[in-house]
Amino acid sequence: MNSRQTWLALRPASLACLAVIGAALLLTGYEQERLSQARHQLQARSETRIRVAQQIEREMDDARHLEAWQQTFLQLEAGGIVGPARGQEWGDLLHNIQRDHDIPAMRYEFAPEQALYPSDRSGYAWFVSRLQLQLTIHHELDLLRSLERLQTHARALIIVRACKLAPSVSKIDGNFPRLDASCTVDWINLRREEQSR
Amino acid sequence: MSAKRLLYLEPQQMSAYVWQGGALQAEGCFSDTPDGHAAFAEYAAAHPTSRFSLLADIDEEIHTTENIPWLRGSERRQLIARRLARHFPEPALNIVTSLGAEQGQRREEKLLFSSLGAPTGFEPWLKALVTPLRGLYAPSQLNGGLLRRLERKHSCCLLFTLNGNVLRENWMIGQATLFSRRLTLSDQESGEPGATIVREAGQLRQYLLNQRQLSQDKPLQVIVIAAHQHLQSIEQAAAGSQKLVFSLIDPQLAAQGIKLRSNIAPLGPQHLYLHRLANSPPPTQFAPTAWRDELKPIRIRRGLTVLSLLTIVGSTLWAVQTDREIARLQASAQQIAEEIAALQQRQTLAAAKQPGPGLSGETLKRIVLQHAELTQQQGLPGPAWNMLSQALTQVPAATLDELDWKIAPPETSTAAGNRETLTLRGSIQFNPQQPGAGRLAFEQLVDHLRNAPSRKVSILQAPASQMPNDGQLSDPPPRRFVIEITRSLP
Numbered sequence: 001m002n003s004r005q006t007w008l009a010l011r012p013a014s015l016a017c018l019a020v021i022g023a024a025l026l027l028t029g030y031e032q033e034r035l036s037q038a039r040h041q042l043q044a045r046s047e048t049r050i051r052v053a054q055q056i057e058r059e060m061d062d063a064r065h066l067e068a069w070q071q072t073f074l075q076l077e078a079g080g081i082v083g084p085a086r087g088q089e090w091g092d093l094l095h096n097i098q099r100d101h102d103i104p105a106m107r108y109e110f111a112p113e114q115a116l117y118p119s120d121r122s123g124y125a126w127f128v129s130r131l132q133l134q135l136t137i138h139h140e141l142d143l144l145r146s147l148e149r150l151q152t153h154a155r156a157l158i159i160v161r162a163c164k165l166a167p168s169v170s171k172i173d174g175n176f177p178r179l180d181a182s183c184t185v186d187w188i189n190l191r192r193e194e195q196s197r
Numbered sequence: 198m199s200a201k202r203l204l205y206l207e208p209q210q211m212s213a214y215v216w217q218g219g220a221l222q223a224e225g226c227f228s229d230t231p232d233g234h235a236a237f238a239e240y241a242a243a244h245p246t247s248r249f250s251l252l253a254d255i256d257e258e259i260h261t262t263e264n265i266p267w268l269r270g271s272e273r274r275q276l277i278a279r280r281l282a283r284h285f286p287e288p289a290l291n292i293v294t295s296l297g298a299e300q301g302q303r304r305e306e307k308l309l310f311s312s313l314g315a316p317t318g319f320e321p322w323l324k325a326l327v328t329p330l331r332g333l334y335a336p337s338q339l340n341g342g343l344l345r346r347l348e349r350k351h352s353c354c355l356l357f358t359l360n361g362n363v364l365r366e367n368w369m370i371g372q373a374t375l376f377s378r379r380l381t382l383s384d385q386e387s388g389e390p391g392a393t394i395v396r397e398a399g400q401l402r403q404y405l406l407n408q409r410q411l412s413q414d415k416p417l418q419v420i421v422i423a424a425h426q427h428l429q430s431i432e433q434a435a436a437g438s439q440k441l442v443f444s445l446i447d448p449q450l451a452a453q454g455i456k457l458r459s460n461i462a463p464l465g466p467q468h469l470y471l472h473r474l475a476n477s478p479p480p481t482q483f484a485p486t487a488w489r490d491e492l493k494p495i496r497i498r499r500g501l502t503v504l505s506l507l508t509i510v511g512s513t514l515w516a517v518q519t520d521r522e523i524a525r526l527q528a529s530a531q532q533i534a535e536e537i538a539a540l541q542q543r544q545t546l547a548a549a550k551q552p553g554p555g556l557s558g559e560t561l562k563r564i565v566l567q568h569a570e571l572t573q574q575q576g577l578p579g580p581a582w583n584m585l586s587q588a589l590t591q592v593p594a595a596t597l598d599e600l601d602w603k604i605a606p607p608e609t610s611t612a613a614g615n616r617e618t619l620t621l622r623g624s625i626q627f628n629p630q631q632p633g634a635g636r637l638a639f640e641q642l643v644d645h646l647r648n649a650p651s652r653k654v655s656i657l658q659a660p661a662s663q664m665p666n667d668g669q670l671s672d673p674p675p676r677r678f679v680i681e682i683t684r685s686l687p
Contacts, residue, residue: 024512038526
């Protein structure tokens with residue numbers, strides 16, 4: 001049997017074998033592609049899960065912060081820091097302090113209020129009313145107690161910027177030495193910008 | 198799977214058998230005539246996928262041994278080819294079997310040259326085959342395996358097989374048959390073959406003695422395989438033999454011993470040979486390559502079939518395994534997708550649950566940060582005045598004229614904390630009786646002030662610059678000084 005006859009005899013089997021191998025290659029290629037897609041899908045979903053979990057963690061963290069900020073805001077509201085300038089109320093408080101601490105003389109003047117920070121158009125802003133307070137006191141403790149009372153009772157955020165203390169040049173009551181005190185006190189309130197005057 | 202078919206060729210006829218499922222079945226007998234050849238061709242054509250093995254029990258079988266130098270590789274092949282051509286100069290069906298090494302003066306290899314004679318006698322039969330011949334064998338090749346299977350141990354023996362009126366005589370050393378002869382008995386001899394077998398055994402023993410292949414005093418074992426009806430005749434004839442030890446085998450009983458199943462009756466020694474041929478064909482065979490060339494396509498086709506099957510099985514198994522892996526991955530992906538959906542639902546709920554006074558988070562954050570910043574600026578002059586009061590208590594000569602306390606935010610955004618500044622204006626009362634006491638008092642005051650933690654003391658105006666001579670005036674004026682005390686608030 002020569003090679004041509006051999007090839008003719010083997011041709012059907014060879015073609016069938018090639019067909020089988022080809023089909024097997026196609027099958028394995030198809031399965032490999034599916035496997036690859038499944039792996040990519042799993043990888044993508046795993047990454048998505050991590051991303052979503054991190055995002056939720058961030059949002060929950062933000063929510064915790066937001067809750068704390070809201071609590072602070074509510075405390076400011078309760079303390080009267082949120083709201084308009086209350087000139088009459090503050091004046092009453094100063095008179096009460098003068099009366100309660102037996103301060104011989106008191107003069108005060110509020111400057112026009114000003115925005116404390118540049119506006120960022122978020123709706124709320126801090127405003128300051130600067131108070132020039134002049135007192136004649138018996139003892140420097142009277143001044144300290146008065147300032148402490150302002151900080152704890154005023155319906156505003158009180159910042160004492162400066163205080164000058166010197167022996168009094170005038171003697172209202174000649175029996176006791178007096179002190180003249182001059183203080184600069186910021187009365188700060190938070191309110192909506194449209195409430196500004 | 199195609200059946201294995203066995204052909205048993207004798208000088209006058211060809212017998213055909215099929216070996217299937219461990220059973221030997223006769224399928225036909227064809228005479229060595231044109232009609233017989235035609236009938237055999239029909240038979241072979243009816244089994245186009247069968248593989249035929251041919252066992253040739255013919256007269257022309259020749260064996261001879263020869264020692265050659267111990268060689269290997271091409272030299273050995275060339276030497277064997279030359280010796281084969283010398284022993285069988287005519288074209289013949291030959292094989293060479295190595296009987297192992299022999300150590301004489303030099304190391305040699307003992308070879309058994311076997312021939313079935315000219316191929317012309319086989320051609321009428323082979324032409325009829327439509328499939329290639331698996332192999333051509335002689336009974337002598339099967340003797341060793343048959344005796345081993347029958348558990349007949351021997352170092353050397355004579356093996357006689359009686360098939361009808363044909364007696365085959367074999368001389369064996371170990372597993373190798375060194376001599377084999379086919380003898381046709383006369384009708385009278387075949388009726389009572391005992392005397393003939395004993396006589397032939399005696400003559401063969403004498404021949405082997407003359408050839409110095411046997412020792413004189415050693416009895417020779419003779420194994421006879423013959424039909425049951427002849428065993429008594431052989432036993433009687435062998436009774437007087439002194440130097441020959443006969444061992445008789447009934448083929449029917451032997452077939453049971455080797456578990457040969459067949460519908461043939463009675464069974465002869467040739468059927469035992471065919472059983473061995475079917476189960477354990479010899480490693481060498483007589484058919485030339487040309488007769489077996491046709492095997493190549495069959496082997497290749499079989500190889501292709503096996504390859505195809507392996508490919509199908511392998512790819513199927515791989516696909517199944519891959520499918521499982523894909524299913525596992527998809528299940529994991531689905532589980533993760535469900536987890537993502539649950540997380541997103543939780544995210545939506547959390548977002549919906551966020552309370553608020555109508556302010557955005559950013560605005561709230563800004564307000565709180567600014568409030569904290571402002572709160573840090575909340576300070577009172579009390580601590581600074583206390584510190585100063587303690588220092589003045591230690592230095593009675595110092596008197597206070599004016600206190601100026603300020604608190605200011607840092608000048609730059611990167612500076613740390615608010616800055617508290619206390620400016621102290623005072624005077625030192627000097628005693629003329631104690632020159633230098635005023636300077637000492639001022640220094641004590643400064644030291645006391647500097648002892649206060651976290652404060653920086655700067656002398657803006659010292660009283661010494663106004664005191665050129667303390668002792669010249671009886672009531673000198675108080676000496677003024679200005680001190681600045683600063684502190685960074687947290």
